[in-house]
Amino acid sequence: MMESWILMILVIVSGVQSGDWGVTFENQCALKGASVVIKCSYSYPFAHIVTSVSWGRILYVSGQRKLFLLSSLSSPQNHYKYVGNYYGNCDLQINNVQNNDEGEYYFRFVTTFNKWTSKTFVHLSVKELxxxxxxxxxxxxxxxxxxxxxxxxxxxxxxxxxxxxxxxxxxxxxxxxxxxxxxxxxxxxxxxxxxPVALNVLYAPKKVTLSVNQSGGVVRGSSVTFTCSSEANPPVRQSGYSLYKDGQFISSGQRHIISDIQSSHSGQYHCQAWNSISWRDVHLINSTEIHLDVWYPPMDISVSVDPAQVAEGSSVNLTCSSVANPAADSYTWYKRTTGSPSSSSLLQVGTGQVLSLSSVEASHAGLYLCRARNRLGEDNSTEVPLTIEGKGDGRHTLPVLAGVGVVLFVTLITALLLFWRKQRILREKKQQQQQTEFDSRFSGRGSSASANQVQLDPLYANIHTSQSSSPLDIAPQSQRNWQNEHDVNMASTSFEDEVTYSVVTIKPRNHTLPHHINNSKAPRDSWSRAGESDSSVIYATVASSSKQLP
The missing domain is CATH 2.60.40.10 (Immunoglobulins)
Known part of the structure; x- marks a missing residue:
């Protein structure tokens, strides 16, 4: 009860102070989303008590201005809030101001005796940051x-x-x-x-990656697709990507397809991206490398024998080698049981990459092959012969003996050639010496030989037989001397290759002959000239060449 009287007194006092009807506004600028208080004050005559207050807006409907109380407008809860009082303060708070809150507002109040609407309007401007x-x-x-x-x-x-x-x-x-x-x-x-305002930052490619459509090993003959990607602004174009293998350029573009992959395609791959933006003066950005591993079954299988020459009772190792990825994990050895491939069969004789025979026998000889296998397949080697040499059969000495025989043969031929050449040289020297003696003795006989002098040394002369000649006739001594000299001259010029040597022995009259002369063999053909004064006999042995002389 006491509070009501106090309120009435205050209203009367304020009304007494105002003394007249009026509303005062202050235009406001509000940020979108903010809360704003429109400042307002009002006055009324003495003895009036304010019973109600309200705010309204001026809206345009069909081009005409109309007044609408805020309470009649659709708005969020607590969007408009009266924060004034009933005795002079008429402030209005608008929460979360939006652009459609911008406009003209008015205030009206009712007293116990009258009501009042502001004659002017307050303008609210809504702006944004x-x-x-x-x-x-x-x-x-x-x-x-x-x-x-x-x-x-x-x-x-x-x-x-x-x-x-x-x-x-x-x-x-x-x-x-x-x-x-x-x-x-x-x-x-x-x-x-x-x-919001967007900030666009241009940058070189980053997180450049190269991917392959197959994980793990790639089986030979399959198709492989390489794809290069990156983060970049602006994005990398198709022509901005390049693919490399082991540092060598392969192709350009974001994708690269190998339809029939082979073992030669194995290697280190990386891609390169470029978009014209550099980072720390680097224009081309590489991806990390990926290793392409091409898998294939065993191939190029071969067998080696160590040692190559195997003697009976010794040991030998047969080693199987192959090219495969992954590496061959199984090796099997076979021996052909018969020599005829059409009717032969293979007998398994061992496993492992190396087949060791510690003490070979003759039965071990034959054709061997190995089969290599990995998870992708298997294949056989070509057949390799294993030859066993028997003990003490001398086979291992054949190469040595053959070598010795060749050396001896060459040595013998060389010795014969040297001997023949030496004999030829000696024979030529002897011929020259005998020729000189012959010439000197014949010339000495004609001047100083006496009838009683005995000539015991043999004289050699060159005698040529004509193809049409009759049995040889002996000319007188002077004629013989001339004939001999003539024959020697002719033989030394024209018929040196057809020389026949003759031994002429002059015997004295005395029948008491030296012992060595009596014991000499008689010539096959002999003759004597009885008419000579010195009654000496000349023996000659004539051998005709088998070749017909001109």
Whole structure:
């Protein structure tokens, strides 16, 4: 009861102070999303008591201005809130101001005796914070400035956000991670924010990767697709990708297909990306390398024998080698049981890459082959013969004996040639010596030989027989001397190759002959000339050449 009287007294006092009807406004500028209080005061005559207050808006309907109480308009709860009183303060608070809140407002109140509507209107301007990012497109490494603008008085404190994350500084050196949408806001009123502005950061390719459509080993003959990808701004074009194998260029483009993969395609692959943006002066960015492993069954299988010559009772190793990926994990040895391939069969004789025979026998001889296998397949080697040499059969000495025989033969031929050449030289020298003696003795006989002098030394002369000659006739001594000299001259000039030597022995009259003469053999053909004064006999042995002389 007491409180009611106090309120009535205050109303009367305020009314007494105002003394007249009136409403005073102050135009407002509000940021979108903020809460704003429209300042308002009113007055009324003495003895009036305010019973109700209300705010309204002026809206245009069909081009005409009409008044609408705020209570009649559709709005969010607590969007409009009266924060004044009933004795002079008529402030209005609008929460979460939006662009459609902009316009003209009025105030009206009712007293116990009358009612009043403001003759003027208050204008509410709704503005937004404007984020400015300079430059909006920047190359990585360059600086960026953030500025927040507003048509209303700008708050003293502004904060910045990038995709909802607080930005520490409005000026920074842009990195590729700084790309995003930026907006500014009033601290404590995150709903009061600017429209977001995008920052575009250009950067060279990063996270360049090369992938293969098959994982693990690639089976020979299958198809393989290489795909290169990256993160870049601007994105890498097709021509900006390159594929390399072991450092050698293969092709350009984001994809590369090998339809029939072979073992030669195994190696280290990487791709390269380029988009005209450099990072620390590097334009071309490489991916990490990947190893392409091509799998294939065993191939090029061969067998080696160590030692190559095997004697009976010794040991021998047969080694199987193959090219395979993955490596051959199984080796099996076979021996052909018969010599005829059409009717022969294979007998398994061992396993493992090396077949060891510690004490070979004659039965071990034959054709051997090995079969290599891995998870992809198997294949056989060609057949290799194993020959066993028997004990003491001398086979191992045949090469040595053959070598010795060749050496002896060459030595014998060389000795015969040397002997023949030496004999020829001696014979030529002897012929020259005998010829000289012959010439000197014949010339000496004609001048100083006496009838009683005995000539015991043989004389040699060159005698040529004509093809048409009759039995040889002996001329007188002088004629013989001339004939002999003539024959010697002719033989030395024209018929040196057809020389026949004759032994002429002159016997004395005395029949008492030296012992060596009596014991000499008589010539097959002999003759004597009885008419000579010295009654000496000349014996001659004539041998005719088998070759017919001219």
């Amino acid at each position: 404007t984020a400015v990012v300079e430059p909006s497109t920047v190359t990585e490494g360059n600086y960026v400035n953030l500025t927040c603008l507003s048509a209303c008085p700008t708050p003293t404190t502004i904060v910045w956000f990038r995709d909802g994350q607080l930005v520490q500084k409005p000026v920074f050196q842009a990195m590729r991670e700084d790309a995003g949408r930026y907006y500014c806001a009033v601290p404590g009123q995150q709903t009061v924010r600017s429209a």
